[in-house]
Each structure stands twice: as C-alpha cells, then as structure tokens.
Amino acid sequence: MKGIMIQGTSSDAGKSFLATIFCRLLSKEGVKVAPFKSQNMSNNSYVTRDGFEIGRAQGIQAEAANTEASPYMNPILLKPTSQQSSEVILFGRPLATLSGMAYRETFYEKGLDAIQMALGKLRETYQAVVIEGAGSPVEINLKKRELVNMKVAELADVPVLLVSDIERGGVFASIVGTLELMDPLERARVKGLLINKFRGDIRLFEDGVAWLEKRTGLPVLGVIPFMESHMIEAEDSLSLNGRFMSQPGKALDIAIIKLPYISNYTDFEPLLFEDDVSVRWVDSGDSLDNPDCVIIPGTKSTIHDLRQLKQLGLDYAIRNYYHNGGRILGVCGGYQMLCAELVDEHGTDTGLPGSVEDGLSLIPARTMFSREKTTVRTKGEFHNTNDREPIPVQGYEIHLGYSEWKDEPSGKAFLRLEGGNAEGYYSENGRLIGTYIHHLFHNDEWRTFWLNQLRRKKQLPEQQAVSSGDKRSTRFDSVAEEIRPHLQWEKIKTIMEEWSPKT
Missing domain, CATH: 3.40.50.300 (P-loop containing nucleotide triphosphate hydrolases)
Structure with a gap:
C-alpha cells in the first residue's frame, strides 16, 4: 500500500x-x-x-x-x-x-x-x-x-x-x-x-x-x-472562533452556546449554506441579545458545562430569553441541560458518583447518566407538521444516559423512530425542542421546515430546501x-x- x-x-x-x-x-x-x-x-x-x-x-x-x-x-x-x-x-x-x-x-x-x-x-x-x-x-x-x-x-x-x-x-x-x-x-x-x-x-x-x-x-x-x-469541516478547536461569526445584514440570527467541552459542533454547519442565516457563538449572558433561536449543542462533559453556564449567568439569560418568547433547541448534552435534573449515579459524566445537578428546568424530565455509551445511527420521522406529511430524519446518537419524564409532559415526542419508539421533546409548535440526534440539520427537508418557521415569524419569504449533501x-x-x-x-x-x- x-x-x-x-x-x-x-x-x-x-x-x-x-x-x-x-x-x-x-x-x-x-x-x-x-x-x-x-x-x-x-x-x-x-x-x-x-x-x-x-x-x-x-x-x-x-x-x-x-x-x-x-x-x-x-x-x-x-x-x-x-x-x-x-x-x-x-x-x-x-x-x-x-x-x-x-x-x-x-x-x-x-x-x-x-x-x-x-x-x-x-x-x-x-x-x-x-x-x-x-x-x-x-x-x-x-x-x-x-x-x-x-x-x-x-x-x-x-x-x-x-x-x-x-x-x-x-x-x-x-x-x-x-x-x-x-x-x-x-x-x-x-x-x-x-x-x-x-x-x-x-x-x-x-x-x-x-x-x-x-x-x-x-x-x-x-x-x-x-x-x-x-x-470543508474543520477538526481543530483553534478553528472554532472563525467557523461561526455574526454576519450583519442576514435576516435570521442563530445563536449557539459555546460550551467549554462542546462536541460535534459540525452538526450546525449546514446552516452556513443558507443565504439568509447568520450563525454566531455566545459565551456570556451579555452577548445573547435576542436571536431568532438559541441552540445548546452537545458536550463531552454535560454537568461541568452546565455549571459553567451558571457561573457566567447564561442559565438566567437563556431562561429569560425563552420566557419572553424565544425559541430553544437542545442537542444531546444541550437537551440534557434543558431538563429539570441531571443525576450522575455512576460518575460517568463528572467522575464523582452520586452527583446531582439542577438543570435549566424548561423540559419536565430527568437525565440519568448510565455506565454504557450509546453510539448508533438513527432513523425516524418528524410528525409535528400540521397538514404536511411526516418528514424523514436520520442522524446518529453518541451519549451517556437517557432522559425520562419527571412529570406529565406538556409537549410531545420530537421524533417517532423506526420500531416505534419516541425520541426527544417538542412543545409550543417547536418553540422548545430537545433531541439526542446529531446531524439533525444535515436533513435538508427538516432544516428547511424549521428555518421556514423562523422566517414566517419574522414575515420573511419561505425558502426552498438547499441540498447540503449535494453541496458537500x-x-x-x-x-x-x-x-x-x-x-x-x-x-x-x-x-x-x-x-x-x-x-
């Protein structure tokens, strides 16, 4: 060779x-x-x-x-x-x-x-x-x-x-x-x-x-x-700062919380193919402002990064933003942070068995960290489309643990997976979404549906799907x-x- x-x-x-x-x-x-x-x-x-x-x-x-x-x-x-x-x-x-x-x-x-x-x-x-x-x-x-x-x-x-x-x-x-x-x-x-x-x-x-x-x-x-x-997707963390930068003049403003141990930030790179979308990092409460959506990404150390959000005042800023009508999407560790409570019984997330941390309490669920990691490719359908046909979604999961309802949820499942299992959380017509599915935004039809929700809210014209796979x-x-x-x-x-x- x-x-x-x-x-x-x-x-x-x-x-x-x-x-x-x-x-x-x-x-x-x-x-x-x-x-x-x-x-x-x-x-x-x-x-x-x-x-x-x-x-x-x-x-x-x-x-x-x-x-x-x-x-x-x-x-x-x-x-x-x-x-x-x-x-x-x-x-x-x-x-x-x-x-x-x-x-x-x-x-x-x-x-x-x-x-x-x-x-x-x-x-x-x-x-x-x-x-x-x-x-x-x-x-x-x-x-x-x-x-x-x-x-x-x-x-x-x-x-x-x-x-x-x-x-x-x-x-x-x-x-x-x-x-x-x-x-x-x-x-x-x-x-x-x-x-x-x-x-x-x-x-x-x-x-x-x-x-x-x-x-x-x-x-x-x-x-x-x-x-x-x-x-072409970058690997090195040194490239992070230049990857997502605010672009004044673009109609939609997407803010991604920059977590210390952020994982799979390339989940959001298809948004860069959208002509009217600006994607920016946020690492303090003062810089959050009032975007069209806040995304909390995945992390390799969920509780550590949640505590960091609290130290920076971002927990308060995120909750305040949501209670004033903002939209939030949490992916993997971000989904876990949105729950009411995070329990690390085995110490697999923190290294300290028995650790418990209050979450952002926007999703009525408890996250339980387990010993074994889930790594699997996933297929399902998004049914919350009103009069439209379900939208196929595929991606992959990399996570420790699971999130279970703590109280009767006011929302419903985000996806229905192959085999019939429910996945994630979806409420208020998508104003709050939590999911374990990475690669979500690489699904062109779903990404376009989601972005068009934001466009309609701002009375902007809807756009046709951009093929991120073909473009790549x-x-x-x-x-x-x-x-x-x-x-x-x-x-x-x-x-x-x-x-x-x-x-």
Missing part, C-alpha cells in the same frame, strides 16, 4: 484540510484510497454505519475518498472530559477514562499494537493511504512515546510532507525549526514542504520559496491560497480542483510511488 503523511509545524496548520483534498484527488483518479489518523484528540466525532465512533475528520475524509468510514481509519480517539483527562475510544468503542500521565505511562504499547493492526487492515482493502499527523512532530516532551507523527510514518513506512500556516506568521522559522529538531532518520523521511493560507500575489513569495528550498534542501510542493469559506460532495470536487493548480500534484504522486526508506 502506497501512502503519504501530512504533518504540520503546529496545530491548525491545515493537515485535516489537505488530507481531505488529497483523498478526493486520488479518488477522482480511480485510486482506492483511505484516510488514516492513528490518534485523534477531539470531541467532534463521527458514527460509522456499524455504530463505531471515530474522529469526525476521518469520517469526512472517508466521504471525500468515496469510501465507507471505518474504525481502522482512526483506531484511537481521545475525547477530553476535563483539563487533565480524556475518554479513550479504541477501535470505535469506549475503553477507559485516563489522565494524560496515565495514558502516557500505560497505553503506549497497546496503542502501537492498535495502529499496526489498523494499518494492516487498511492494506487488505486499499491501494493508498493518506495519513494525517497531529500538532507538531517535534514536541520534545512528547516525542519519546508519541503515537501520531513520525512513529506512525515509520510504522506505515511512508514519506512525509510538512505543512505550515503562513497566515499566523513565522513560517520560515517554524519550518526550519521543525526540521532542525528532527533526528536524521526523521528528517530523511520528509520529502517536501507545503505552505498553507497564503494571501495575495504568489509572485511576492517567490523569493521565499527559493530561500526555503535552498535552506532546507526540500522542494516546496505547494503554496495554497487562503480560502475564505471552503466549507460538489464542494469536495470544486475545492479539490481549485487547490490542485497550486500543488505540484504529479510530483507528490511520484513521491508516493517511488518512496523507499533509502530514498
């Missing part, structure tokens, strides 16, 4: 984006290609068709590669639950929650075995692999037992391209410094450089390219322009074709084809 690994001089340098583009370009040329990231640290996850949980970036890269996502594409997923601990997902299933030190001391050999097994499985099916690194490959305090950069390139036996983000400044120092900190064998594996997020006239950087090539002895295989809105596939193609002229793509493929440890 041929391959290439994209490493970066820092986080958010463009590794995920370029890996996605490489997967698409290779797939369009008829290569059966798989994405791979050995160890992913992210609360933004993806559920495969078989119900395994992997990093969202590798799920999206699999879509770009026109293949089915698999836990072998991301054998280790770390989901932070606090500043010092993470839930360890191994081959798509929860293994344990470990501190950083415990993980480093006890998991290394098991991690190496998992990576080798995953690469072996991919070799059985695919012709090529595009591997994404993490952070920087020369974090001196981590290199000795790292599981995601040069060790993985060695295990997969692939060449490396090093990408750096020029927009943040210091591109020359970051590239040269990174290479200088590599040992000779690592340095010999790097076969080219990529410059990402370049603004302006490329001719102004020709001297920079020449200097880098002379100083490092490596070819600059691409200078990728800054793309204002490429609409088309966007993969258009961005790949836009990037390709800025890459020395034939040279990159030659590096993949001709690589051997002695080259």
Whole structure:
C-alpha cells in the first residue's frame, strides 16, 4: 500500500484540510484510497454505519475518498472530559477514562499494537493511504512515546510532507525549526514542504520559496491560497472562533452556546449554506441579545458545562430569553441541560458518583447518566407538521444516559423512530425542542421546515430546501480542483510511488 503523511509545524496548520483534498484527488483518479489518523484528540466525532465512533475528520475524509468510514481509519480517539483527562475510544468503542500521565505511562504499547493492526487492515482493502499527523512532530516532551507523527510514518513506512500556516506568521522559522529538531532518520523521511493560507500575489513569495528550498534542501510542493469559506469541516478547536461569526445584514440570527467541552459542533454547519442565516457563538449572558433561536449543542462533559453556564449567568439569560418568547433547541448534552435534573449515579459524566445537578428546568424530565455509551445511527420521522406529511430524519446518537419524564409532559415526542419508539421533546409548535440526534440539520427537508418557521415569524419569504449533501460532495470536487493548480500534484504522486526508506 502506497501512502503519504501530512504533518504540520503546529496545530491548525491545515493537515485535516489537505488530507481531505488529497483523498478526493486520488479518488477522482480511480485510486482506492483511505484516510488514516492513528490518534485523534477531539470531541467532534463521527458514527460509522456499524455504530463505531471515530474522529469526525476521518469520517469526512472517508466521504471525500468515496469510501465507507471505518474504525481502522482512526483506531484511537481521545475525547477530553476535563483539563487533565480524556475518554479513550479504541477501535470505535469506549475503553477507559485516563489522565494524560496515565495514558502516557500505560497505553503506549497497546496503542502501537492498535495502529499496526489498523494499518494492516487498511492494506487488505486499499491501494493508498493518506495519513494525517497531529500538532507538531517535534514536541520534545512528547516525542519519546508519541503515537501520531513520525512513529506512525515509520510504522506505515511512508514519506512525509510538512505543512505550515503562513497566515499566523513565522513560517520560515517554524519550518526550519521543525526540521532542525528532527533526528536524521526523521528528517530523511520528509520529502517536501507545503505552505498553507497564503494571501495575495504568489509572485511576492517567490523569493521565499527559493530561500526555503535552498535552506532546507526540500522542494516546496505547494503554496495554497487562503480560502475564505471552503466549507470543508474543520477538526481543530483553534478553528472554532472563525467557523461561526455574526454576519450583519442576514435576516435570521442563530445563536449557539459555546460550551467549554462542546462536541460535534459540525452538526450546525449546514446552516452556513443558507443565504439568509447568520450563525454566531455566545459565551456570556451579555452577548445573547435576542436571536431568532438559541441552540445548546452537545458536550463531552454535560454537568461541568452546565455549571459553567451558571457561573457566567447564561442559565438566567437563556431562561429569560425563552420566557419572553424565544425559541430553544437542545442537542444531546444541550437537551440534557434543558431538563429539570441531571443525576450522575455512576460518575460517568463528572467522575464523582452520586452527583446531582439542577438543570435549566424548561423540559419536565430527568437525565440519568448510565455506565454504557450509546453510539448508533438513527432513523425516524418528524410528525409535528400540521397538514404536511411526516418528514424523514436520520442522524446518529453518541451519549451517556437517557432522559425520562419527571412529570406529565406538556409537549410531545420530537421524533417517532423506526420500531416505534419516541425520541426527544417538542412543545409550543417547536418553540422548545430537545433531541439526542446529531446531524439533525444535515436533513435538508427538516432544516428547511424549521428555518421556514423562523422566517414566517419574522414575515420573511419561505425558502426552498438547499441540498447540503449535494453541496458537500460538489464542494469536495470544486475545492479539490481549485487547490490542485497550486500543488505540484504529479510530483507528490511520484513521491508516493517511488518512496523507499533509502530514498
């Protein structure tokens, strides 16, 4: 199996984006290609068709590669639950929650075995692999037992391209410094450089390219322009701030509560395809204002983030907004926060068995955290359409626990699932919605129905459905074709084809 690994001089340098583009370009040329990231640290996850949980970036890269996502594409997923601990997902299933030190001391050999097994499985099916690194490959305090950069390139036996983000400044120092900190064998594996997020006239950087090539002895295989809105989902938390920003002049204002341990914020990216919708983050009561809807997203640490809302005064602001006629939609952890009470009997959410926390008390239910996590793809129908036919909805669930009615509910179920089970909460013609279903807004018909409710309230014209799925596939193609002229793509493929440890 041929391959290439994209490493970066820092986080958010463009590794995920370029890996996605490489997967698409290779797939369009008829290569059966798989994405791979050995160890992913992210609360933004993806559920495969078989119900395994992997990093969202590798799920999206699999879509770009026109293949089915698999836990072998991301054998280790770390989901932070606090500043010092993470839930360890191994081959798509929860293994344990470990501190950083415990993980480093006890998991290394098991991690190496998992990576080798995953690469072996991919070799059985695919012709090529595009591997994404993490952070920087020369974090001196981590290199000795790292599981995601040069060790993985060695295990997969692939060449490396090093990408750096020029927009943040210091591109020359970051590239040269990174290479200088590599040992000779690592340095010999790097076969080219990529410059990402370049603004302006490329001719102004020709001297920079020449200097880098002379100083490092490596070819600059691409200078990728800054793309204002490429609409390919980002993975790194550093990209969060720029993802959803208020856009004055747009008719609808959607406010998303920015939780400390937010998960699956890409649930809401289809809203960015809507021409009249502005989506913005809110992290304080003062900044909430009076949007057309407040969304409380999922979180890896529900009670912790609920307590943070209370400290910031956002709990009061959200309740006040709702009691004054506002609309709220809670997804997964956000749904749990809207309940009257949250009970962590086993300590699976907080780490402290027996923890109990008052919720926002807008939904008359109690959330009970359980020992086992639910990870499943889900299909159902939305029946609350008055005179319309039910709307099909599909997505996936990733959550601990369940929410049960504490009192007789004034609302009704949000969805009726396949098999007949009720899901979620829906009241006052959708003014309050709670659901465990991620990917909800990727359902074009439901998203359009929901947005048209907001439009009617403001006496705005209703809109036709925008196909976010078609747009994403088309966007993969258009961005790949836009990037390709800025890459020395034939040279990159030659590096993949001709690589051997002695080259």
